[in-house]
Amino acid sequence: MTNPQSTIRNPQSAYSARFKEHLTNPRHAGALADANAVAECVNPICGDRLQLFLRIRDQRIEAAGFLAYGCPPTVACGSVLTEMLQGLTTDQAQRLTRREIIDALGGLPARKSHAAALAVETLHTALAKI
Amino acid sequence: MRRVYLDNSATTPVDRRVIEAMLPYLTEKFGNASSVHFFGQEARAAVDRARREVAALINARPNEIVLLSGGTEANNLAIRGVAESNAQHGQHMITSAIEHSAVRGVCDALEARGWEVTRLPVYEDGVVRIEDVRAALRPDTVLVTVMLANNEIGTIQPIVEIGQLIQAERARGRKHLWLHTDAVQAAGRMVVNVENLNCDLLSLSAHKLNAPKGIGALFVRRSVRLTPQNVGGHQERERRAGTEAVGSIVAFGEAARLAREELDGRIAHLRTLRDRFEAGVTARISDIVFNGYREQRLPHLSNISFRFIEGEGLLINLDMQGVAVSTGSACSSGSLEPSPVIRALGRSDELARGSIRFSLGKDTTDEDITYVLEVLPRAVENLRRLSPLYQQAIAERTCVNA
Numbered sequence: 246m247t248n249p250q251s252t253i254r255n256p257q258s259a260y261s262a263r264f265k266e267h268l269t270n271p272r273h274a275g276a277l278a279d280a281n282a283v284a285e286c287v288n289p290i291c292g293d294r295l296q297l298f299l300r301i302r303d304q305r306i307e308a309a310g311f312l313a314y315g316c317p318p319t320v321a322c323g324s325v326l327t328e329m330l331q332g333l334t335t336d337q338a339q340r341l342t343r344r345e346i347i348d349a350l351g352g353l354p355a356r357k358s359h360a361a362a363l364a365v366e367t368l369h370t371a372l373a374k375i
Numbered sequence: 376m377r378r379v380y381l382d383n384s385a386t387t388p389v390d391r392r393v394i395e396a397m398l399p400y401l402t403e404k405f406g407n408a409s410s411v412h413f414f415g416q417e418a419r420a421a422v423d424r425a426r427r428e429v430a431a432l433i434n435a436r437p438n439e440i441v442l443l444s445g446g447t448e449a450n451n452l453a454i455r456g457v458a459e460s461n462a463q464h465g466q467h468m469i470t471s472a473i474e475h476s477a478v479r480g481v482c483d484a485l486e487a488r489g490w491e492v493t494r495l496p497v498y499e500d501g502v503v504r505i506e507d508v509r510a511a512l513r514p515d516t517v518l519v520t521v522m523l524a525n526n527e528i529g530t531i532q533p534i535v536e537i538g539q540l541i542q543a544e545r546a547r548g549r550k551h552l553w554l555h556t557d558a559v560q561a562a563g564r565m566v567v568n569v570e571n572l573n574c575d576l577l578s579l580s581a582h583k584l585n586a587p588k589g590i591g592a593l594f595v596r597r598s599v600r601l602t603p604q605n606v607g608g609h610q611e612r613e614r615r616a617g618t619e620a621v622g623s624i625v626a627f628g629e630a631a632r633l634a635r636e637e638l639d640g641r642i643a644h645l646r647t648l649r650d651r652f653e654a655g656v657t658a659r660i661s662d663i664v665f666n667g668y669r670e671q672r673l674p675h676l677s678n679i680s681f682r683f684i685e686g687e688g689l690l691i692n693l694d695m696q697g698v699a700v701s702t703g704s705a706c707s708s709g710s711l712e713p714s715p716v717i718r719a720l721g722r723s724d725e726l727a728r729g730s731i732r733f734s735l736g737k738d739t740t741d742e743d744i745t746y747v748l749e750v751l752p753r754a755v756e757n758l759r760r761l762s763p764l765y766q767q768a769i770a771e772r773t774c775v776n777a
Contacts, residue, residue, distance in 0.1 A: 260691070268688065269695050274761050285763070291711040292724060296763045312763040317688045320761055 261351030264321050271320060273327035277310040284371035288363050293319045295367045299330070301375055306330045306338055318353055318360030325349045326364045339372055341365065378697040379743040383583075384526055384560060384676060384734035385701055389626070390585040396629035397587075400622040408619045409610065418621045425628025432631040433558070433577060434568040435594050441614045442624055443605075445591035446559040446580035447477040450520075452593050452615065453555045453576040454481045456601030457518050458490065464551035465515030467491045471503050472719040475526050478557055479715075482520070495521070497719050500668035501530040508537050512544065512552075519554050523572070524561040527703050527716040527732055528667030529676035531565065532556075538573025553599060559583055559591075563634035564642065564673045575599045581623070585737065586630035590623035641737045646674040648735055648744050653677055655748040660755050662768075664726055666717055675735045680717070680726040683765035684758040689731055692754040698747055701732050725764070 260268075280298035287294045293315030300308040309330040311323035326346055330338055343361040347353045353361060380388070400421060406414030408422045423437070430437045443449055458468065470482050472494045486492045493511040495503050503521055512519075519541060524531045534556050541554045555576035558567050563584040569577055577594040581587065595601060595614065608616030634641070656663065662682035681689060686702030693700055703714025713727030722730075733747075759765040 265691060265695060268691055269757070271757075271761055276766070292728070294763055312761055312766060314683070314762045314764050315685055317685075317691055320688055320758070323761075 259354035263351035271324040322364040383736035397626035428628035449578035449593040459602035461517040529673035581627040
């Protein structure tokens, strides 16, 4: 049985293997030179920062890249988001939820779910620029 | 995968010699030290021997050692015990801004009960100033509690000077002013001598000395009166009730003996490896800041802020490669909790978030340091490659250089 306190005291124990894999081998890291939709959102309270770069042609996301500063979930959410976005239409991307990002990472501790919220906010900001 | 443990300020592995010393007291020598029969007296003799060793480690008298469950209990007994027995003489205490939470929490709790607490600054070097202590003293001050060495940055505080100041004040008639120091991080890593320090109370924890968790001690100078916080038994000369944890006490005694006898060698070993580590990091990684006064600090500890990245991410990256370190900062529910110690140095949130503590142990090897110097630069580089702050800094530098 999981001791709920143990995840509070030891943040690492709350992270899944998939999460750690994204953190150590982030996908699509870096700015896209030919991006046509770029957004940066910052969590004003904790200073977490996510930049998203999208190359969109004919309403479809051809490529995505990201840069992230902040706690590990911010990096992992950026990584998994860019992986999920590849090939999606902008409508499909618009419907991506915080829950789907968290599930794709194999879960996040509740106190770190703000990182997924930042990812969705950054995605919506980027899509609004098309 | 190779595993390197550089988190010895959190806890240390139990020395095999210590395990061997304690094992008989968990098996055939199992008596209660308060019993009058043979089994009890065997346990009592072992407790007495261990107490002498703990006392010898800090140059105290055996009857000035109260054995208890660890550093947190020692700090609770010292601060609450002195506060409660001296409340009629004043309700003001002085502490520093960089105390361990076991001291900070007790001070906060007393403050909530009406006590006044002055928290001294530590400036950029992480060291309390004796002038600030002097200026903070008031007629109603009954306790000064300042740690001997800090747990995150290792800076050694001027307890000798503070002790002299308190003694001088006492000589001038302030009979109810006491000095407590938390020496949990210091013991076994520097010479700790209560006569030189002039302190009245001093906290120790065994698990920082290669002994098991759950055992520690409070030095209480003979002249100090304090209200016990555990009552219901006559143990520890009425200062801490509860059946003695004989096996753990024996382990603590053996660990204290080994720490005393091997201290010079351990210090030299730790300093050599730590300095090699810091030189290696400086040569391989740019944009770093060392936290705390580097001239006067514990020999086993190095605290470094890596600019443009966040500590927890680096910690997990290193952990994935078998290297265990720690960070004092945390981001939780969208609120930033930078380490209070690093923040007390006047560092920015970015530097506080990017701080990592590397704490070596007596068993750390040269090969361990070589391995860490191999994986650490790569982990930092990987996180920086992702960091918009780093990319921005690179772009700005390119502009300046163009």
